[in-house]
Amino acid sequence: MSYLDLSLIDAAAALAAGEVSSLELTRAALARAHAVQSALNCFIAIDDEGALAAARAADAAHAAGKLLGPLHGVPLAHKDMYYRTGEVTSCGSEVRRAYRPTTTATLLERLQGAGAVTIGRLNMTEFALGPTGHNAVWGDCRNPWNTAHVPCGSSSGSGAAVAARTVFASLGSDTGGSTRLPASANGVVGIKPTHSLLSRHGVMGLSFSVDTPGPIARTAADLARVLKVVAGHDTRDPTSSSRAVPDYEAVLNRSIAGLRIGIPTNYFSEAVDPVIAAAIEDAIAVLELHGARRVSVRVSLAEHMSELSRALVYSEATALHGHALRTEADRYSPQVRVRASTGLAIPASTYVEALQLRSVLLRQFVADVFADCDVLITPTLAIPVPTLAETGVGAGEAMWPIIARLVQCTAPFNYLGVPALSLPVGFDHQGLPIGMQLVGRPFAEARLLRVAARYQEATDWHLRAPTVTV
């Protein structure tokens, strides 16, 4: 077994104990990244030189008796929309192919401060505008379980790179499901935290009302460690929450006996693929063995939340892209140009009404759902992972219903801003992973991670690795 097969927590422990050096681990990660790149195209750039220098620095600190932090020497890579001063950040686009930001993302600073090593920039949907992972500029990212299928997006590279064991964790971002969908499609764990939990300073904007950075890893415990490092108020992002960040790892082992798990009777349970529905049912049974009990809940007005979210996202995206769309529209891929222009069709009054209704629906959602349960459970993806061909421009109009189904269960929680986590619970009839989504009230990340950890204690889906033909 390679050190790359360890969880992040175990790899960090091995590094701290001196069982393996950061240089050895980083070299292995870089070799793996180069090996799978031709099959998966999950990287936009691999930074051998920078990664090895950071690894040597971590080893030098270790030799001097100092650990840099809880991620000391651990190789990571992130969606190519996290800025680092003076270094190219393409945002998966042609427009920003050579863009060099003048600031560094707070989240990257926090990861670096915790000792992490960055080995490259990961592929993503152009400007994060789309849930499949297609990218006409840098090439499509592919699913490591079956390269004919999408890895989902927009954090396509994050999901594929973590699943393919090139890195132990990755920052993605989630505006309609973009962290949870790749987590689901690639068989790993991803969280969209509460809207204001993580700083957005130095992160490419798509929709400032809805954008939420979020990590992807292989286990709930790994996710807990990364989330603790990056969460918390940032003076450079005035919208970030000032509340204290819990020690997610410290509460991870607590029991879930008596926990009420809510099973939706409407919308989220409609038209779910039967194999996926059966896998979710099996997963609920595992939680019941831990003492959780199920209750049925109705989520009022859920069928409208995705549309309301789209009204916010597309209005704001069109505003952010307005100048570039007027002056260099031909540098967008046709599909993304259309998506970035969609906000032009939304009247300002509709946009404001969608903003206004957000707190109203959030109050109603929490009152209606969490009066009866502690965690809501839905599929992450209600349909099997589609192929690249089914969801590419070549599919024509047939692609749109599939795209809409991809975000059916995820986008409503972007509108509400509540935390939602996806974890692997099986495989579909094509052999592609199935994800289950756990949803909580605002700032319930600790509770969601605890439920996911109990589930992973009893199952081994998260230990299964794709065989990537290199």
Next chain:
Amino acid sequence: MAVDRSREIAAAAALAELQGFTHVTAETAERIAVGAANAVRAVRAAVRGDQFDVEPAQYPLELERLADTDP
């Protein structure tokens, strides 16, 4: 009240063109504009209370107020 979708779509496309965006089609307008407007109408009709005094900036405060108390 019945909504004339074709007029709504045409207006959206015309507005886009006036703003200097020449690549917006009626299909683009239709895909989102009608869905968003319908959702707003439906939710407005269903939620409790009136909306005259709802301030969008209340939203982050609501997130904090409704926070989970799990240790």
